[in-house]
Amino acid sequence: MLLIALPVLTARVYLVVRGRGMALRQQTRVQKAVASTEDYLRSLAGTPEPVRQIPGAKALLDSGTFSEAEFAELKAKVLA
Numbered sequence: 134m135l136l137i138a139l140p141v142l143t144a145r146v147y148l149v150v151r152g153r154g155m156a157l158r159q160q161t162r163v164q165k166a167v168a169s170t171e172d173y174l175r176s177l178a179g180t181p182e183p184v185r186q187i188p189g190a191k192a193l194l195d196s197g198t199f200s201e202a203e204f205a206e207l208k209a210k211v212l213a
Contacts, residue, residue: 183211 190207193199199207 186211 187208190204194204
């Protein structure tokens, strides 16, 4: 009976004592993986340079999707 109970008891004690540290390490690994995935997806998306956004915004303004105020706001952000 002791041969069965002792390993189970020591495993439970280990998990209680070290469990928080294991969870924190796992959380750190997950955060790094998420950041790495986001960086990779951003590199694939090829976000345009801010100056290249102005013609696109002008096209949206001409089509009526953007108002003059929204276009001016975007242009101010890009040129700032």
